[in-house]
Amino acid sequence: xxxxxxxxVDDFVVSRRDFLRRTGMGFGxxxxxxxxxxxxxxxxxxxxxxxxxxxxxxxxxxxxxxFMNGGMSHVDTFDPKPELxxxxxxxxxxxxxxxxxxxxxxxxxxxxxxxxxxSGIPVSEIFAKTGQCVDDMCIIRSMYADVPNHExxxxxxxxxxxxxxxxSVGSWVTYGLGTENQNLPGFIVMCPGGYPIQESQNxxxxxxxxxxQGTYIDSSHTKIEELIENIESKxxxxxxxxKQLDLLHELNAIHQRERSHDEQLEARxxxxxxxxxMQLDATDAFDVxxxxxxxxxxxxxxxxxxxxxxxxxxxxxxxxxxxLWHGEGQPWDQHDDLEAGHRRLAGQCxxxxxxxxxxxxxxxxxxxxxxxxxxxxGRTPAVxxxxxxxxxxxxxGRDHNHFGFTAxxxxxxxxxxxxxxxTDPFGWQAVEDRVHVHDLHATMLHLLGFDHEQLTYRYAGRxxxxxxxxxxxxxxxxx
Numbered sequence: 001x002x003x004x005x006x007x008x009v010d011d012f013v014v015s016r017r018d019f020l021r022r023t024g025m026g027f028g029x030x031x032x033x034x035x036x037x038x039x040x041x042x043x044x045x046x047x048x049x050x051x052x053x054x055x056x057x058x059x060x061x062x063x064x065x066x067f068m069n070g071g072m073s074h075v076d077t078f079d080p081k082p083e084l085x086x087x088x089x090x091x092x093x094x095x096x097x098x099x100x101x102x103x104x105x106x107x108x109x110x111x112x113x114x115x116x117x118x119s120g121i122p123v124s125e126i127f128a129k130t131g132q133c134v135d136d137m138c139i140i141r142s143m144y145a146d147v148p149n150h151e152x153x154x155x156x157x158x159x160x161x162x163x164x165x166x167x168s169v170g171s172w173v174t175y176g177l178g179t180e181n182q183n184l185p186g187f188i189v190m191c192p193g194g195y196p197i198q199e200s201q202n203x204x205x206x207x208x209x210x211x212x213q214g215t216y217i218d219s220s221h222t223k224i225e226e227l228i229e230n231i232e233s234k235x236x237x238x239x240x241x242x243k244q245l246d247l248l249h250e251l252n253a254i255h256q257r258e259r260s261h262d263e264q265l266e267a268r269x270x271x272x273x274x275x276x277x278m279q280l281d282a283t284d285a286f287d288v289x290x291x292x293x294x295x296x297x298x299x300x301x302x303x304x305x306x307x308x309x310x311x312x313x314x315x316x317x318x319x320x321x322x323x324l325w326h327g328e329g330q331p332w333d334q335h336d337d338l339e340a341g342h343r344r345l346a347g348q349c350x351x352x353x354x355x356x357x358x359x360x361x362x363x364x365x366x367x368x369x370x371x372x373x374x375x376x377x378g379r380t381p382a383v384x385x386x387x388x389x390x391x392x393x394x395x396x397g398r399d400h401n402h403f404g405f406t407a408x409x410x411x412x413x414x415x416x417x418x419x420x421x422x423t424d425p426f427g428w429q430a431v432e433d434r435v436h437v438h439d440l441h442a443t444m445l446h447l448l449g450f451d452h453e454q455l456t457y458r459y460a461g462r463x464x465x466x467x468x469x470x471x472x473x474x475x476x477x478x479x
Contacts, residue, residue: 048211052178054449059413059478060370062315063173063444065323066308066353068345069154069196070284070332073109073379073398074079074406075343075427077124079141080113083425086379092128092426094384099148099399101335101390103382106426107398110339119417126346129354135417136337136366137410138477142421142430145377145402145437150197150330153376153402156437158202160466167206167457169441170321172466173448174212176455180318185215188314192220192303192323203323207459214323216284219307226285298355303327305352312359315369322459332375335384336391338398357410370412374440378405381427403429407440413447415479435474442471445479 075081087093087106096103113122116131121139123131145153152162159166167175170187179186189203195216196202203214211458232287288296290308299305304326311322326332326345334341353373358365379398386393404423412415442452445466452471456463 005345011100016355018327037381048178048209049174049181049182050178051180052176053219054177055451055454056449058447058449059368060447061368062319063170063321063372063412063448064311064315064356065169065321066349066371066373067196067323067325068169068325068332068373069325070150070330070334070375070405071377071379071405072332072375073334073338074141074404074423075379076109076111076338076439077346078139078406078408079111079286079427080122080425081122081381081387081423081425081427084108087426092382092428094424094426094428095403097403097428099380099401099403101387101399102385103380103399104385105383105397106381107383111343116415121419122437124342124346125131127350127353129350130357133354133357136361138418138420138439140407140420140435140474140477141423142434143374143378143405143407143437143440144430144434145405148377148400148402150333150376152399153400154198154202157202157374157376159206160438160441160468165201165204165206166464167208167212167466167469168203168214169444169466170203170214170323171205171208171212171390172445173209173456173457175320176299176445176450177320177448179320184285184314184317184319186320187212187214187323188217188319188321189214189323189325190217190219190307190310192307194216194218194328196325196328197330204411209466211350214321215425219310219324220303222306224286227286250386251367261403273347273369285317288313295359298323298359300355302348302352303347305355308349308352308356312356312363312365312368315365316363333400334379334397335387335399336394336397338379338396360411366411366414370414371410372407372444373409374407375405377402378427386408401428404431406433409477413479418477420477422476433476436470438467438471438473443474443477446473466479 033302045202075084084106088108089105092106111124114128114131115122118322119133119135121134123134144157146162147153156162160167174186187203188300198215205213219226221229232361263451284290291309296309305376307324311324314322331345357366358369378401380401383395384391384397384399385396391397404427420432421435423429424431445452445455452465452467456465
């Protein structure tokens with residue numbers, strides 16, 4: 001199988017084709033490409049974000065990643081451990097694994113678990129509404145990562161490498177597949193209130209062309225002009241803006257011709273054009289008030305619910321990859337007061353997640369939309385001991401745990417009502433059918449129609465891929 005790779009043009013030449021690509025992005029470029037015998041707008045030389053064909057028939061066409069940043073506790077949500085109830089307050093009968101901070105005795109979950117659906121999969125009471133969708137969900141209880149620290153674990157989950165600058169998953173997906181709507185970014189990131197830890201590195205394009213990086217939206221805003229700043233010009237008409245951009249394009253072309261193929265300049269040119277075109281579609285896509293009242297009621301009125309409803313509207317309009325963060329910083333990081341914290345956070349998103357899965361399914365979109373929900377790691381089954389300046393001296397929280405945690409997937413060709421793998425009886429480490437983050441990425445790309453070893457990009461003299469030299473497809477979770 002040949003590598004799915006696009007090579008960059010070495011010398012920039014201002015041509016009629018390039019002019020049409022920059023100014024039209026539509027019928028003009030399409031017609032000119034046809035005259036030249038090129039494969040329409042799908043040609044990367046004409047438009048790097050145009051829709052592209054995967055290597056083989058895909059199960060999923062688009063991806064939504066719900067990110068519980070900070071580290072949601074698996075033993076309090078989707079991986080119940082009766083042994084923790086029995087051993088509560090006692091030393092665990094095993095060698096406790098080294099995490100970021102000292103831990104003590106077993107700590108039972110403060111939440112009850114109930115079985116849902118025909119599959120009877122147990123889910124915590126704090127995700128009772130999501131649990132009603134469990135027959136469409138594949139629960140992966142055997143995830144593991146490399147280290148118990150936020151920063152490297154976030155980069156591993158989002159970019160496939162814990163230390164080095166690498167393209168994010170969303171960037172790889174839009175590089176491989178393009179996007180179906182040229183008037184909206186192909187990769188959109190929503191995080192209410194500000195950035196998560198590691199900020200925009202989580203959705204960086206790395207060494208891929210900058211056009212593939214994520215576009216950040218602060219979804220805490222409700223007014224369109226605040227949600228997407230400067231989306232409309234109050235001083236210049238659309239035709240006048242077009243003339244300004246044409247002039248700017250000519251100046252940039254002269255500048256770029258003297259500097260070979262400057263990818264940063266190319267990304268800046270593309271961003272100007274995208275901002276101009278977004279005026280056509282973005283205002284409509286982000287305005288949830290255009291939804292019927294019963295749909296808005298179904299989702300709920302939290303920030304997380306609203307960004308899930310926006311996501312469905314974006315998917316309908318051809319956006320390829322949407323990542324939804326719970327909030328600024330690391331909200332799920334409960335080193336203390338875990339019961340109150342997890343109950344509050346789950347309450348903010350439980351109804352919205354259930355509504356989102358239900359809405360996609362009733363519209364026939366779930367079968368080709370891959371929905372993924374993860375944190376960067378899980379949390380320890382043992383209580384975290386008092387640490388100066390860390391947990392206010394309280395003994396009611398859990399430390400980070402990268403040895404074993406849970407992720408769930410739905411739609412996009414995964415088995416519904418299925419549990420894959422297991423942690424040990426206490427939930428400390430994955431012991432059965434273990435799934436590393438690289439394996440998760442390999443499986444996601446497989447569902448999107450790519451061999452993760454063949455989706456590559458040549459940089460610094462070698463072919464790079466999302467999974468580097470690792471990763472195995474987890475066939476057991478594929479329907």
